[in-house]
Amino acid sequence: MITRTLPAPLPISDQEHPGSCPLSIHDMTVAYHRRPVLWDIDYDAPPGKLIAIVGPNGSGKTTLIKAALGLVPAASGEVRFFGMRYARQRGRVGYVPQRESVDWDFPVSALDVVAMGLYGRIGWCWPVTRRYQREALAALARVGMADYAHRQISQLSGGQQQRVFLARALAQSADVYLMDEPFAGVDAATERAIVEILRELRSQGKTALVVHHDLQTVTDYFDEVLLLNMRLIAAGPVEQVFTSENLRKAYGGKLALLDEVGHKMRLAGGGQ
Amino acid sequence: MIREALDILAGWSAIDLWIVVTGALAAMACAVPGCFLLLRRQSMMGDALSHTSLLGVVLAFLAADKLADLGWLAPAAKGGVHHAIMVAGAMVVGLLAAILTEWIQKRGRVEASAALGVVFTIFFALGLLLVRVAADKAHIDPDCVLYGTVESAGIGDGVPEPALVNGIVLLVNLALVFLFFKELRISAFDPGLATALGVNARAMHYALMAVTAATLVAAYESVGVIVVVAMLIAPPATAHLLTDRLGRMILISLVVAAVGALLGHAMAVVLPRIVFARLGYTTVGSASSAGMMAVASGLLFGAAALFAPRHGVLSKSLAQWRLGLKIAAEDLLGLLYRLEEHGLSAHGAAAPDLLQRALPVGRLTAALASWTLRRNGSLLVTAGGYRLTDKGRMAARGLVRGHRLWESYLAKHFPLPPDHLHASAEMAEHYLGAQLRQELAGELAETAKVDPHGRSIPGEKDKA
Numbered sequence: 001m002i003t004r005t006l007p008a009p010l011p012i013s014d015q016e017h018p019g020s021c022p023l024s025i026h027d028m029t030v031a032y033h034r035r036p037v038l039w040d041i042d043y044d045a046p047p048g049k050l051i052a053i054v055g056p057n058g059s060g061k062t063t064l065i066k067a068a069l070g071l072v073p074a075a076s077g078e079v080r081f082f083g084m085r086y087a088r089q090r091g092r093v094g095y096v097p098q099r100e101s102v103d104w105d106f107p108v109s110a111l112d113v114v115a116m117g118l119y120g121r122i123g124w125c126w127p128v129t130r131r132y133q134r135e136a137l138a139a140l141a142r143v144g145m146a147d148y149a150h151r152q153i154s155q156l157s158g159g160q161q162q163r164v165f166l167a168r169a170l171a172q173s174a175d176v177y178l179m180d181e182p183f184a185g186v187d188a189a190t191e192r193a194i195v196e197i198l199r200e201l202r203s204q205g206k207t208a209l210v211v212h213h214d215l216q217t218v219t220d221y222f223d224e225v226l227l228l229n230m231r232l233i234a235a236g237p238v239e240q241v242f243t244s245e246n247l248r249k250a251y252g253g254k255l256a257l258l259d260e261v262g263h264k265m266r267l268a269g270g271g272q
Numbered sequence: 273m274i275r276e277a278l279d280i281l282a283g284w285s286a287i288d289l290w291i292v293v294t295g296a297l298a299a300m301a302c303a304v305p306g307c308f309l310l311l312r313r314q315s316m317m318g319d320a321l322s323h324t325s326l327l328g329v330v331l332a333f334l335a336a337d338k339l340a341d342l343g344w345l346a347p348a349a350k351g352g353v354h355h356a357i358m359v360a361g362a363m364v365v366g367l368l369a370a371i372l373t374e375w376i377q378k379r380g381r382v383e384a385s386a387a388l389g390v391v392f393t394i395f396f397a398l399g400l401l402l403v404r405v406a407a408d409k410a411h412i413d414p415d416c417v418l419y420g421t422v423e424s425a426g427i428g429d430g431v432p433e434p435a436l437v438n439g440i441v442l443l444v445n446l447a448l449v450f451l452f453f454k455e456l457r458i459s460a461f462d463p464g465l466a467t468a469l470g471v472n473a474r475a476m477h478y479a480l481m482a483v484t485a486a487t488l489v490a491a492y493e494s495v496g497v498i499v500v501v502a503m504l505i506a507p508p509a510t511a512h513l514l515t516d517r518l519g520r521m522i523l524i525s526l527v528v529a530a531v532g533a534l535l536g537h538a539m540a541v542v543l544p545r546i547v548f549a550r551l552g553y554t555t556v557g558s559a560s561s562a563g564m565m566a567v568a569s570g571l572l573f574g575a576a577a578l579f580a581p582r583h584g585v586l587s588k589s590l591a592q593w594r595l596g597l598k599i600a601a602e603d604l605l606g607l608l609y610r611l612e613e614h615g616l617s618a619h620g621a622a623a624p625d626l627l628q629r630a631l632p633v634g635r636l637t638a639a640l641a642s643w644t645l646r647r648n649g650s651l652l653v654t655a656g657g658y659r660l661t662d663k664g665r666m667a668a669r670g671l672v673r674g675h676r677l678w679e680s681y682l683a684k685h686f687p688l689p690p691d692h693l694h695a696s697a698e699m700a701e702h703y704l705g706a707q708l709r710q711e712l713a714g715e716l717a718e719t720a721k722v723d724p725h726g727r728s729i730p731g732e733k734d735k736a
Contacts, residue, residue: 033381069468087470095468106311106461107516116458120469125451152516168465 019083022047022176022207028077030067037063039231048205050198052212055228056251061211065178094174096165098181104154110164111149114139117171139171159190177208195221277542290432292537295565297438298491299529302503304445305484307522310508312460318504320392322488322497324369325362326399332361334406359486366485369395434494441490457518495562506569513580532572536565599702600633600641602671608660609668669730674704676723677712683724690724
């Protein structure tokens with residue numbers, strides 16, 4: 001039933017070509033329980049930039065990242081990292097989930113958590129050998145947390161926990177990073193440390209897409225911005241896109257019709 | 273009474289030994305997947321699986337009988353093959369239950385626990401129904417399924433079958449954890465990243481469910497459905513209180529499981545004879561060993577909850593009490609230092625009384641505080657009253673310096689009236705180490721000489 005109300009998806013070329021675009025999203029729609037939370041996203045991330053993903057609560061920022069990584073299924077559309085499917089580029093993509101998404105009482109040390117970023121390279125069944133532990137420790141040192149390597153993670157402050165997550169992503173030594181609110185609830189020192197790391201990554205030619213909440217710092221921290229509110233409002237260099245008009249579009253007056261159609265689709269789908 | 277208990281235990285035989293070994297192996301085998309269930313906050317999944325696998329076992333039994341009837345399965349080969357079929361049946365049904373639970377949760381839009389509750393009760397009911405219906409065909413005794421037959425473990429020669437089965441399961445589980453330690457850890461801690469890295473967290477979840485179901489079924493025969501749940505969760509929960517590393521947690525849970533089995537059987541042998549005999553019931557010779565093993569696991573958990581070094585209730589309150597004492601002692605030092613500043617010393621007044629009058633602490637705390645200070649050489653008792661030693665004065669100066677630096681710092685950054693500063697500094701002074709004081713002084717620069725009340729801020733070291 002629902003397939004008839006949506007236009008038939010266009011024939012999508014299934015080809016993969018190695019390319020320079022770190023993340024390319026083509027016509028992606030994501031739905032939870034048939035209720036679309038992201039509509040028709042088309043986006044090509046420019047390489048070597050720091051990109052803020054900005055939008056109000058429930059605008060689909062986290063969903064965008066998760067769908068790009070295949071953690072939530074996309075109803076339609078396709079995603080390419082450097083021109084290839086994610087499954088073939090895992091090693092080049094780093095992911096920093098929201099800090100609240102894990103249980104910090106879990107019996108692991110900060111070093112154990114950072115070493116998780118190396119699991120992809122270590123491979124199945126192999127242990128974390130000393131060489132990899134040294135690598136993890138080096139990543140912790142880069143975020144100024146080497147002294148806390150052997151602390152159980154619940155004994156760290158919120159900012160320190162966030163730095164551990166960042167170190168884990170650094171350990172992945174990826175070429176493009178997807179970060180979900182790394183600045184949420186951190187202290188001033190951690191915020192500075194994160195910004196420094198981001199700039200360091202950029203100077204190495206890497207790209208970072210960062211879900212960001214603090215509109216005041218967007219211009220300071222980022223080169224590009226992606227304004228999201230269930231659909232892509234605007235994307236491009238901060239000075240061009242981060243305008244009051246675009247912000248009004250993203251934050252002000254919700255798109256009533258979009259909501260209404262989404263609601264109807266949900267009801268028609270049998271959900272309650 | 274202890275003598276009596278020892279006398280009973282002296283009569284320990286090979287049968288007792290095998291009961292303990294079987295129980296310990298079952299408990300240890302369960303503890304391994306139990307650790308991961310606990311950490312994934314899916315402890316109830318173990319409970320549910322232990323119930324649903326009954327259906328798997330019965331179906332497997334019926335299938336095996338059918339195969340034997342058809343002549344595809346030699347009735348003589350029943351032992352080992354039957355075990356394998358039972359385990360396979362439980363794994364299949366356990367997986368089915370996990371998948372169905374997830375499906376109901378998504379489709380029915382209900383909570384995970386509600387979906388679980390629906391699925392496992394239905395499966396358990398079906399299982400029980402089949403047990404009754406097929407009781408005459410398959411040799412399944414409902415009591416045996418519920419309570420297990422660990423007591424009969426040691427009857428016969430050689431290694432008893434239940435011990436062998438549980439031992440094999442334990443070895444398999446340990447091998448799996450050894451091989452997939454990284455993958456199990458990351459998919460339990462951060463399923464999102466695990467999946468992004470190519471370790472499909474959902475597949476790992478189903479694998480864990482299947483292994484748990486298989487382990488439970490192997491353990492059933494010896495300890496029964498009900499006790500198995502305790503074995504699955506209590507030792508890992510105990511271990512979780514005692515360590516904060518995953519590898520150590522698994523090892524400790526194994527030890528706790530084994531000790532629980534030993535303790536449980538000993539209690540089952542000793543307690544009824546002593547306790548019930550006193551109450552006048554002479555006919556009760558022993559209690560269910562399996563049940564007592566569950567009780568022992570619970571007792572071990574209780575002990576850990578009380579005495580665990582970091583997470584235990586007692587150690588936490590002890591740490592609180594120590595902190596309170598440290599603060600009281602430091603307050604006393606600060607008080608004496610300020611009296612000296614005013615050219616007064618604590619003439620005639622006993623320090624505890626002084627502290628008690630000046631600060632909101634109890635008599636005992638005050639006495640203990642002054643006692644610790646005297647012991648570590650910060651305080652001297654003279655005929656003229658209580659005096660600071662050089663060491664005590666050093667510490668006191670640091671405290672007072674921290675207090676006044678903090679007041680200055682607050683006054684500099686917040687527009688607070690002077691009378692709002694003291695209370696906060698009184699709390700903060702106990703946590704300002706030399707390094708923080710240095711940073712505060714650096715931040716305050718030239719103003720770090722006098723506090724907002726006009727009192728001079730002492731330096732780190734005595735100028736004299």
